[in-house]
Amino acid sequence: MLTKTMKGGTAVTQTEIVKALTAAIDQGAYKYGDRLPTTRKLAEEYGTSxxxxxxxxxxMANMGLVQVQRGWGARVITGKPAKIRLGTYRSANREIATGTTAWTRNTGTGAKEGPTQxxxxxxxxxxxxxxxxxxxxVVERSRTRFDADGAPVQHKRTLVTVAAATLTPEGWTGLPPMMSPGDINPPGGKSIAQWLGMGVEQIxxxxxAxxxxxxAAxxxxLPEDTPCLRIVSRGTKGDGEVAYATVTTAPLRSSVSWEIRDDGVG
Structure with missing residues (x-):
């Protein structure tokens, strides 16, 4: 909730207001799409102008937290802070670990993904x-992820060369997996590139920012030109050709992590 109006008789500063309102968003007092109180009410709350x-x-608008329109007020355009985990890999010069994903999050249950376009x-x-x-x-596959409160937190756009997108695993019938809507679930913990035989040797x-x-906006x-994170991953074949590339766009205050393992394999 919002902090106390006065500190020892001194009006709170602009920075303290930003901190307090951001904390209120993080704690769920204000959710994605909510309108904040008017500037007059906030000024009364904080004992300032x-x-x-x-x-x-x-x-806060410049930070991508709210959208402000004259005569309309401020609306929250972010969810709680998001953590994007890019996957688990082996240390340098070792085999890339399988089962990687850019969608793993630890912001609680209830997160969901929209349909793949x-x-x-x-x-x-x-x-x-x-x-x-x-x-x-190319074949373009795009999808948006939402947190438990319904706030959109990631937009994922994957571009796959036609040569890679038309590959099918042995025994497969019907439309190639990369050209089909819906989830793609390779067997045995393999990555999609390995399963389809794209020849990807490096990610x-x-x-x-x-x-x-x-x-993506x-x-x-988000209003156009709102600050955000852009994460570009490329799957490159042995001849240097990029078989696929994924662009993940997320609010700027999201954090990105990945795990590197040194388990003696290689």
């Missing part, structure tokens, strides 16, 4: 950081 409150809300498209200059050349025909990750745009309910 409406200008100080407005400045605090502007800072599958389409065929052509890469553009905006996709150059994926390692797949612009103008390449690399790049994590950067950027601005939410296009489908829309899926996450």
């Amino acid at each position: 409406q200008q100080t409150v407005a400045s605090a809300l502007t800072r 599958v389409s065929q498209t052509v890469t553009t200059e905006d996709d150059t950081d994926t390692g797949i050349p612009a103008g390449a025909e 690399t990750y790049e994590v950067s 950027t601005s939410a745009t296009g489908p 829309a899926a996450l309910g």
Whole structure:
């Protein structure tokens, strides 16, 4: 909940208001989509000026926590802090561990994923950081993940080259797995690339802070140019060609982790 109005007779500062409101969001007092009290009510609560409150809300908007519109107020556009676990790998120069996933979270039960959208498209200059050349025909698989409170917390977009997307495991009948909507569950703890025989020998990750745009911004309910994390993973074959690339977009205050094991294998 919100902190006390005064501290020893001194009005709270802009920074303290940001801290208090952020804590209220983290604790669930304000959930995704909720409107915050008016600047006048917050000013009364904190014993400070409406200008100080407005400045605090502007800072929170720049952090991707709220959306502020003149005459409308502030709306929460984030959920509780998210932790994105990219997977478990072996130490350098050893075999990559299987069963990796970028969707594991530890924010409690109730998280869910929206349906997978599958389409065929052509890469553009905006996709150059994926390692797949612009103008390449690819199969695009996209999905949004929501936390237990219904807040969108990750948008995942995977681009698979047509050559890799049309692969099928031995004995498979019907549409290739990567071209089919729904979950893909390889047997025996194998990665999808191993199961389909994509020839992927290396997986690399790049994590950067950027601005939410296009489908990712829309899926996450964020205004264009809201700060966010962009995680690009690439599955590269022995000849250097990228077989697939996944772009995960998440609110900026999400944390990213992965585990490296040195178990003597290799």
